Amino acid sequence: MELISQNKVFDGWHKQYQHPSEVLSCPMRFAIYLPPNAAQGERVPVLYWLSGLTCSDENFMQKAGAQRIAAQLGIAIVAPDTSPRGDDVADEDRYDLGKGAGFYVNATQAPWSTHYRMYDYIVQELPALIEANFPVSASKAISGHSMGGHGALTIALKNPGMFSSVSAFSPICNPLHCPWGQTAFSAYLGNDRELWKQHDASELMKIAHGEQTVALVDQGEADTFLAEQLKPEALQAAAQQSQYPLTLRMHSGYDHSYYFIASFIEEHLHFHAERLFA
């Protein structure tokens, strides 16, 4: 694991690392924010943040303004990249498939299946790496934006008990029924719709009758992707079906940008802190 950069932020440290990923068969970069108390020997809980299409480990760390609250609360934040990277990694000349668009699934189809295993990377390899190398506890929460909101919700739903809470901004709630989801799933997963359902937050929430991870979702009403791509109404309907502890909040005037995330990230961090420190 190689330290790429570090910056002091709100008395804690933002650090970028590169490491060889076994799961993805390529070098991967991630960012971690360590709050001030982590430097004083305390083991702090971790919020994993999954970013959206075209993003890297940098967008959230630079634009969300989360470090201020993470420093106050004593929470580490880990922001991985959004796909495998490198010259030998399959790609398409479009923003919603290939590099920057891993969709947090394990691809089963060539040429994607060689490297595109973001599900296993986020669920297994990355947390193990973080817990082995940083002063963090095993307490975890997960959040994300857009494609990363889809990632956070589906990963939490598929792994009950792993995260004490899950939240999302503007998530892709029902990829089975939107262009982004259909493009990515048909490429990465092929034509088996039963496999698609295992990575669709609305489908998963509908049948989530066992241990349920409490969920908070914020969605801007002026988001240009809302009707065609995001479909929070499908998630809401799924939650009603399984009596899932989902809070969905619609926000007048807000769009799909990081300005929206910055406006409400403090509430998400407090939401997670309540469970992480319970």
Place this chain on the structure above:
Amino acid sequence: MELISQNKVFDGWHKQYQHPSEVLSCPMRFAIYLPPNAAQGERVPVLYWLSGLTCSDENFMQKAGAQRIAAQLGIAIVAPDTSPRGDDVADEDRYDLGKGAGFYVNATQAPWSTHYRMYDYIVQELPALIEANFPVSASKAISGHSMGGHGALTIALKNPGMFSSVSAFSPICNPLHCPWGQTAFSAYLGNDRELWKQHDASELMKIAHGEQTVALVDQGEADTFLAEQLKPEALQAAAQQSQYPLTLRMHSGYDHSYYFIASFIEEHLHFHAERLFA
């Protein structure tokens, strides 16, 4: 004036505009953040933010996290671009001269003198445009980073009474004696060192015996540009000479990035608010 984009942020609005600049003889873009109370008919004071080398109107708005506090305090923020722009604007293939590096002076030398008049743009054209088109009062403060910290300090020092307060992060305090300043001033202003002194914060502060604009400067001790380019010790010495109301704070571990600005912008906004609302 043309609206380029708008985003709701902390219940206020971030907007980007393009307008034809008479002073700079080119179209210019700026960003404005209007706090929630500005939409309710209140005339709010304005903080002008001047950015550093390579920046546009976007860096501060995306990375500093200032809107949260501006919304609470009821302060508008205006972030101009850092130079004239366009295909017919003189440029050099380097980051510290030409586009993105206007240095907030009026160039006297060809080929720069045609467009590079950022001093007049910031002091005259932009505030007039803002006050004619937005619900703002005449109360103004000014701040900036690096080259923009130089801009904020020199503009406040040359225009006593115009701003109720001035602050800077990591400013170029003594451009007469650093490579960035010498490169820019010799290109834009020629070899007349007396003219250079009129745009050097330390030289101006040394002789600022009349009306003095209270100043706050924050500087990171891990800033890689500190010793060679920034020279806050020259500003401190100048303040002692003229009994200038300067507070210079050195911060252990912080670097030149927006992570440093984000960590202390709240204190700067409160510093300005105390005078803007006095």
